[in-house]
Amino acid sequence: MKLTSLSEITYLVEDELKQFNELFKKSLKSKAGLVDLVARYILRQKGKKIRPVLVLLSSKISGGINERSYRGATLVELLHTATLVHDDVVDNAEKRRGFKSINAVFKNKVAVLMGDYLLARGLMLAVDGNDFDFLRVITNTVKRMSEGELVQINKTRKLDNDEETYFRIISDKTASLLSTCCEIGARASTKDENKINAIKEFGENLGMAFQIRDDILDYVGTTKLFGKPLGGDIKEKKLTLPLIHALKNSGNGESKKILSAIKSGGNKLDIDYIVDFVKRHNGIAYAENVSKKFAEQAINNLSIFEDTEIKSGLQSIVNFVVERKN
Amino acid sequence: MKLTSLSEITYLVEDELKQFNELFKKSLKSKAGLVDLVARYILRQKGKKIRPVLVLLSSKISGGINERSYRGATLVELLHTATLVHDDVVDNAEKRRGFKSINAVFKNKVAVLMGDYLLARGLMLAVDGNDFDFLRVITNTVKRMSEGELVQINKTRKLDNDEETYFRIISDKTASLLSTCCEIGARASTKDENKINAIKEFGENLGMAFQIRDDILDYVGTTKLFGKPLGGDIKEKKLTLPLIHALKNSGNGESKKILSAIKSGGNKLDIDYIVDFVKRHNGIAYAENVSKKFAEQAINNLSIFEDTEIKSGLQSIVNFVVERKN
Numbered sequence: 001m002k003l004t005s006l007s008e009i010t011y012l013v014e015d016e017l018k019q020f021n022e023l024f025k026k027s028l029k030s031k032a033g034l035v036d037l038v039a040r041y042i043l044r045q046k047g048k049k050i051r052p053v054l055v056l057l058s059s060k061i062s063g064g065i066n067e068r069s070y071r072g073a074t075l076v077e078l079l080h081t082a083t084l085v086h087d088d089v090v091d092n093a094e095k096r097r098g099f100k101s102i103n104a105v106f107k108n109k110v111a112v113l114m115g116d117y118l119l120a121r122g123l124m125l126a127v128d129g130n131d132f133d134f135l136r137v138i139t140n141t142v143k144r145m146s147e148g149e150l151v152q153i154n155k156t157r158k159l160d161n162d163e164e165t166y167f168r169i170i171s172d173k174t175a176s177l178l179s180t181c182c183e184i185g186a187r188a189s190t191k192d193e194n195k196i197n198a199i200k201e202f203g204e205n206l207g208m209a210f211q212i213r214d215d216i217l218d219y220v221g222t223t224k225l226f227g228k229p230l231g232g233d234i235k236e237k238k239l240t241l242p243l244i245h246a247l248k249n250s251g252n253g254e255s256k257k258i259l260s261a262i263k264s265g266g267n268k269l270d271i272d273y274i275v276d277f278v279k280r281h282n283g284i285a286y287a288e289n290v291s292k293k294f295a296e297q298a299i300n301n302l303s304i305f306e307d308t309e310i311k312s313g314l315q316s317i318v319n320f321v322v323e324r325k326n
Numbered sequence: 327m328k329l330t331s332l333s334e335i336t337y338l339v340e341d342e343l344k345q346f347n348e349l350f351k352k353s354l355k356s357k358a359g360l361v362d363l364v365a366r367y368i369l370r371q372k373g374k375k376i377r378p379v380l381v382l383l384s385s386k387i388s389g390g391i392n393e394r395s396y397r398g399a400t401l402v403e404l405l406h407t408a409t410l411v412h413d414d415v416v417d418n419a420e421k422r423r424g425f426k427s428i429n430a431v432f433k434n435k436v437a438v439l440m441g442d443y444l445l446a447r448g449l450m451l452a453v454d455g456n457d458f459d460f461l462r463v464i465t466n467t468v469k470r471m472s473e474g475e476l477v478q479i480n481k482t483r484k485l486d487n488d489e490e491t492y493f494r495i496i497s498d499k500t501a502s503l504l505s506t507c508c509e510i511g512a513r514a515s516t517k518d519e520n521k522i523n524a525i526k527e528f529g530e531n532l533g534m535a536f537q538i539r540d541d542i543l544d545y546v547g548t549t550k551l552f553g554k555p556l557g558g559d560i561k562e563k564k565l566t567l568p569l570i571h572a573l574k575n576s577g578n579g580e581s582k583k584i585l586s587a588i589k590s591g592g593n594k595l596d597i598d599y600i601v602d603f604v605k606r607h608n609g610i611a612y613a614e615n616v617s618k619k620f621a622e623q624a625i626n627n628l629s630i631f632e633d634t635e636i637k638s639g640l641q642s643i644v645n646f647v648v649e650r651k652n
Contacts, residue, residue: 034476083442108434117472119442127465127466140446142449143443146439146446150440
């Protein structure tokens with residue numbers, strides 16, 4: 001099937017998602033007034049729930065959904081929510097999913113503490129379920145995600161990045177969590193390390209393809225309601241794959257000019273000029289090609305599984321991710 | 327022995343602290359440039375290391391120090407450092423231990439992520455050592471600490487607090503971590519739940535006595551270099567035990583006047599007037615008495631242990647904590 005939106009895929013685990021939602025809501029409950037208030041604010045926002053869906057699909061394809069799958073799905077969604085809340089502080093963001101961000105409504109203070117609280121609640125769920133294997137995976141992911149963001153900040157401040165570092169950054173900050181979703185889903189339902197590794201690699205490659213596509217859309221996307229504005233990365237001085245490639249491919253003189261334009265920033269920054277530069281030097285086509293290669297690898301990772309509706313569902317996710325227009 | 331400073335107690339575990347320091351340093355190492363830079367900045371600051379000392383002493387009194395004691399000590403210090411880094415963002419603090427705070431030097435962005443990173447590194451240490459019992463204890467502590475701070479923020483915003491809530495807040499935000507240090511130290515070296523519970527309760531009562539004394543010092547302390555200025559809690563609208571008691575003890579009219587003075591805040595706020603109000607209504611003496619009762623309970627918790635140098639060391643810590651002048 002061809003997806004026109006990622007949320008279409010949820011029909012494969014519709015009933016299971018309801019059970020996940022119950023557990024997620026329960027995990028956010030607190031007797032402390034402010035905690036409960038912020039938790040209810042978070043619940044109103046309803047994300048795409050793509051991470052729990054990945055856990056559930058990975059669990060289903062590896063042996064079947066069970067109690068541990070639900071805990072795994074809730075754990076990753078709590079961690080994901082925690083990082084979103086912290087990211088909004090990090091980015092001084094005013095909006096999230098069409099709502100005002102937690103930091104905008106309740107101030108940074110509350111957002112930082114609420115992120116810590118959400119992470120702790122997720123970890124406690126794994127502790128209470130004796131899911132030591134989940135804890136092993138998830139703590140490493142928290143480390144990689146924060147480290148990836150910190151490396152990106154450093155590269156941004158220095159306005160210096162290369163392909164190798166770019167791949168490490170997006171692997172740490174984005175692909176690691178998607179890979180973790182798949183791994184946890186599989187670990188919930190099988191001990192077969194071949195299956196676990198295959199689906200874990202699937203998640204990693206899916207994540208890489210997804211993030212590269214995301215970075216391409218910063219140059220060619222259509223701005224939509226609540227979406228990222230075009231050229232946002234350039235304004236934030238983030239050098240992503242299309243630009244990294246174009247800079248490498250262009251003459252030294254032009255590359256210096258582009259970098260100094262980005263460095264100066266502000267109102268003088270001509271986004272159209274930089275987008276045009278990236279296009280002229282093949283940056284978009286190159287990045288699209290790389291994104292598609294990761295997507296192909298993701299599809300290949302699924303080859304050890306039997307052909308089922310779930311498997312085609314996972315393939316549809318990959319195809320959607322590299323073809324999406326916003 | 328009578329301590330004149332908490333750091334004197336370290337002589338009881340001097341060699342062990344060196345081994346802890348090595349592991350702590352190693353746990354902060356990262357290949358990512360910015361992470362390593364911030365980590366080295368943190369290492370330069372050298373705190374009092376009271377939490378690792380508590381782990382080591384608790385381990386020693388419960389059976390003896392071993393590899394797990396060092397991991398436990400490092401885990402709690404990493405968690406403590408993570409919360410300090412996040413607290414400085416929460417409080418917009420400019421200074422920490424006489425140095426500029428991480429957020430002041432590297433910005434909020436880096437501080438939030440670095441806190442997450444430090445927490446993850448601590449948890450990974452426990453995961454790598456298969457210390458599932460540590461993870462059970464520590465994840466609950468992270469939850470309690472963030473929840474305690476959030477409840478305090480809420481009470482501060484509403485300028486409304488009572489003794490019961492005050493005790494819950496300080497138990498969650500302060501005593502829980504000291505109790506965790508003691509529990510982890512004991513768990514490292516014994517399976518005897520009587521010993522574990524005794525030393526865990528000791529930590530809880532020590533923490534309560536410590537925080538109440540800290541709150542008293544906001545009214546009667548001597549301002550010292552890098553220390554908290556007098557009346558800081560009042561300016562931040564935090565109602566702590568001395569004031570809560572005085573408000574309850576005074577007539578309704580005067581209590582309303584005091585609360586509205588605190589509410590208005592700013593330059594008009596007459597700290598001396600509020601300190602005098604608290605003293606007139608017995609707030610200091612009452613809080614000192616409560617603090618001493620927790621201290622007595624802490625000493626009692628040690629009764630099941632044989633009389634050793636370590637036990638008198640722990641007693642000295644308690645006595646120092648309730649008698650300290652700053």
